[in-house]
Amino acid sequence: MPWIDACAADDIEEEDLIRWDHGGKTYVIVHGVDGNFYCTAGLCTHEEVHLEDGLVMDYEVECPKHNALFDYRTGVAKREPACVNLQTFEVKREAGRIQVMVP
Amino acid sequence: MNTQVSITHRDYSLTGPESKRAVTTGLAAAEWYHTDVPRKVMKDLMKRRDGPPMRDTALWVALHILFAAGGIYFWGSWIAVPFWLAYGVLYGSACDSRWHECGHGTAFRTRWMNDVVYHIASFQVVRNPVNWRWSHVRHHTDTIIVGRDPEIAWMHPIKLGAKALAYVGILDVWGGVKTLIRNAAGQLSEDEKSYIPETAWPRAIFWARVHVAIYAATLLATLALLAGGAGWAAAIPFLLIGGPRIYGCWHMIMTGLLQHGGLAEDVLDHRLNSRTLYLNPISRWIYWNMNYHVEHHMFPMVPYYALPKLHETIKHDLPAPNTSIWDAYREMFAAVMRQRQEPGYALVKDLPPTAKPYQPHLHASVPERDA
Ligand code: FES
Numbered sequence: 001m002p003w004i005d006a007c008a009a010d011d012i013e014e015e016d017l018i019r020w021d022h023g024g025k026t027y028v029i030v031h032g033v034d035g036n037f038y039c040t041a042g043l044c045t046h047e048e049v050h051l052e053d054g055l056v057m058d059y060e061v062e063c064p065k066h067n068a069l070f071d072y073r074t075g076v077a078k079r080e081p082a083c084v085n086l087q088t089f090e091v092k093r094e095a096g097r098i099q100v101m102v103p
Numbered sequence: 104m105n106t107q108v109s110i111t112h113r114d115y116s117l118t119g120p121e122s123k124r125a126v127t128t129g130l131a132a133a134e135w136y137h138t139d140v141p142r143k144v145m146k147d148l149m150k151r152r153d154g155p156p157m158r159d160t161a162l163w164v165a166l167h168i169l170f171a172a173g174g175i176y177f178w179g180s181w182i183a184v185p186f187w188l189a190y191g192v193l194y195g196s197a198c199d200s201r202w203h204e205c206g207h208g209t210a211f212r213t214r215w216m217n218d219v220v221y222h223i224a225s226f227q228v229v230r231n232p233v234n235w236r237w238s239h240v241r242h243h244t245d246t247i248i249v250g251r252d253p254e255i256a257w258m259h260p261i262k263l264g265a266k267a268l269a270y271v272g273i274l275d276v277w278g279g280v281k282t283l284i285r286n287a288a289g290q291l292s293e294d295e296k297s298y299i300p301e302t303a304w305p306r307a308i309f310w311a312r313v314h315v316a317i318y319a320a321t322l323l324a325t326l327a328l329l330a331g332g333a334g335w336a337a338a339i340p341f342l343l344i345g346g347p348r349i350y351g352c353w354h355m356i357m358t359g360l361l362q363h364g365g366l367a368e369d370v371l372d373h374r375l376n377s378r379t380l381y382l383n384p385i386s387r388w389i390y391w392n393m394n395y396h397v398e399h400h401m402f403p404m405v406p407y408y409a410l411p412k413l414h415e416t417i418k419h420d421l422p423a424p425n426t427s428i429w430d431a432y433r434e435m436f437a438a439v440m441r442q443r444q445e446p447g448y449a450l451v452k453d454l455p456p457t458a459k460p461y462q463p464h465l466h467a468s469v470p471e472r473d474a
Contacts, residue, residue, distance in 0.1 A: 016146065047132055047244060053142075055149045055404055057212070064404050066240045067208045079208060081240045083300060 003092065003099040009037065010096065017061060017072075019052035022102055026050065027089065029098060030072045033058055037091045038072045039100045045077060045084035113249045113368070115258050117294045121250030125369070130248045136372040136462050137401055138420040145402070148409045148416070151212035155408040156204075159388070160220060163201070166193050171343055178336060187342055191351020192389065195272065198227035198348075199355040200391035200407070206236050209406040210391075226314055228355075229279030229348050231286055233307035237299045246400055247368050247376045253298060257364050261443055266360065272352040276345075280318070286311030321345055354389055358382075361431045362396045365438025367449035371465035373400040374458075375451060378435070379414065380425035397421050420459060422452035 006020050012031040019042060020027045026042035028051045040061070042050055049065040056062075060069045060078060068082030075086035090101040114121045125131045140148075170193065173186035204210040205221035225232035238253040245251035257266075268274055285292070289308050291299065299307060321344045328337035338346075367375045374397055382394040393399060395410040398417065405413050418424075425431035438450035454460065 046240075053145070055146070055151075057151060062208075062404060064402075066243055067404060069208070079214070080236065080303070083302060 001101050001103055003101055006039075006098045006100045008096055009093055009098055012037070012098075015056045017052065017054065017056055019050065020100070022100075025102070027100070027102065028052060028054075028061070028072075029091070029100065030056055030061060032056075032072065037093055037098050039089040039091045039102070040070065040072055040075055041087040044068060044070075044082060045086060046082040113259055115249060115255060117250060117253060117297045119250060122297075123250070125245070125248050125250045130245070130369055130371070130466060131251050132244050133371050134465065135246075135401075136374070136459075136465060138417040138459075140402075140416060144416060148402070148413050149404045149406075150409070151209065151406055152408070153212045153216065156210040156216070156220075156406075159391075160201075160216075163193060163197060174342065175339060178339070188351070190342075191347040192354050193351070194227050194347035195349070195351030196354035197389045198224040199359065200389065200393055202228050202230065202235070203239070203393065204391050204407050206239055207403055209404065222310075225310075226317065227348065229276055229283070229314075229345075231283060231307055231314070232310050233303050234282070234286070234291075234295055234299060237303065241298045243400070243403055246373065247363055247366075247370075249368050253294065255368075256360055256362070257439070259368075259442065259446065261439055263439075263443075269356045269360075270353045272349045272356070275352070276348050279348075283311045283314050283318075287315040318345055354386065357428065358386065358390050358394065361425075361428070361435060362393070364435040365442065365450045367451065369466060372462055373397050374421055374454070375449075375461060378425065378431060379421060380431040381427060383427075386428070419455060419457040422454055422458075 004022060006022070006029055007018065012018050012029060014031050014035065015033050017028045017030040020029050020039070027039055028042050030038045030040070032038055040051070042052065044051055044063040044065065046063065046066060046068050049063060051061055051063055053064040054061050055064075056072070059071055059073055061072045062069050063082065066081050067079070068077065069079035070077055070082065070086045073088070075088040077083060077085050092099050116122070167190065170186045170190035174183050174190055177183035177186060201210070201220050202224035205217040205224060208214065208217050210220065211217045222232055225235065242252050242254040247255055249255070265274065286307055291304055291307060295307075321340045324340040325337050328340070361378055361380060363376055363378065366378060370376050377397045377400050379397045380394050382390065387394060391407040392410040393407070395414045398405070398410055398413045398421075401417070402413060425434060434450070438448070441448050451461070
């Protein structure tokens with residue numbers, strides 16, 4: 001799998017996320033509270049609502065529809081109604097750009 | 104502007120033909136209308152804090168203790184009555200908003216605090232904390248979609264007698280206790296199984312057993328006091344636990360019935376099926392600002408203490424709020440009385456000129472129903 005250039009690091013405020021679409025799939029890229037960047041699948045595993053309008057708080061992202069929580073570092077579902085983990089993808093930051101390893 | 108929206112004699116079960124129809128017509132788990140709010144503003148509105156809910160919860164607990172102590176201290180005198188009435192509302196009405204907000208996980212920033220208050224409030228409101236968490240999830244996915252939403256308060260044809268009785272929660276408590284006993288015996292109904300995932304069934308049974316055990320202990324305490332010759336004072340355990348859900352629920356019913364009453368079913372725009380109204384500060388504290396109901400349904404991530412600000416942010420796109428409980432009841436009852444005569448009627452409120460028009464195309468694929 002190649003690294004794909006996704007966005008500029010400055011495009012995402014700390015403790016926030018953006019939607020990123022690539023290859024017919026949708027993702028979110030999170031700028032975490034630790035300053036690192038993370039990428040997960042874009043759709044909540046509960047009812048497939050997009051997480052782009054969600055809330056990033058500490059190390060979790062909250063789904064805007066029914067408030068399920070996921071750890072954006074690992075994808076682990078931490079609060080119902082989500083029972084299935086989110087897929088996560090490798091991210092690296094290079095020369096102010098965010099690159100993601102996605103299929 | 105009053106237009107006709109299809110409402111008639113309906114099957115509100117979650118496993119019947121209406122449920123299948125909602126799925127095939129695209130009303131289930133559909134895309135809903137949202138007012139545009141810039142991300143920066145919304146992020147600010149969604150921010151969680153521990154301060155406001157801790158202050159409100161400390162006050163809520165302190166008032167429970169104060170009013171219960173007054174009721175017991177003045178037992179036998181008329182002075183006790185207002186203490187019990189106030190205790191009843193704190194227990195039997197304020198529980199609903201705490202159950203609701205903490206169920207969403209939006210009240211406190213600290214998660215375990217949400218969970219603790221959620222469990223206490225679920226017990227007070229006589230709801231299985233697992234079942235109702237999931238039923239409320241469905242209420243948000245499919246708000247007032249017939250055959251999908253398990254929390255529709257106004258079912259057609261409307262029985263006004265039952266609605267009036269709701270103010271003294273006897274029927275509701277009876278239903279709630281029966282459900283808890285059934286769940287405690289290890290049984291879930293077909294409706295419950297339709298919205299609670301199988302992995303959560305053991306927890307639903309566990310919590311039902313905990314609740315039933317506390318009610319059984321309360322009953323035993325009452326019997327022990329009676330046997331000990333306490334006379335009327337034997338009612339005190341019941342007045343403290345369980346009873347307030349009957350004699351103190353009126354405020355919860357008064358505000359709760361306004362949330363969707365007289366408005367449309369089977370629409371995908373919360374401005375058509377939910378009501379926002381202005382309330383006095385005491386009622387707002389009891390109700391944790393759920394009078395901003397359109398706002399809450401559009402943006403359930405916004406905590407109760409930020410709802411007034413959210414209202415200010417999006418009110419240009421919403422029907423004008425009712426100005427008081429009285430004003431809202433007058434409007435709702437006129438609509439409800441018309442719905443009793445005229446199946447198919449629902450109140451459609453005027454939008455301000457600054458608002459985006461209603462989006463009937465969102466739910467337009469729904470076929471006309473037989474009257
Ligand atoms: S769709 Fe995300 S919690 Fe339900």
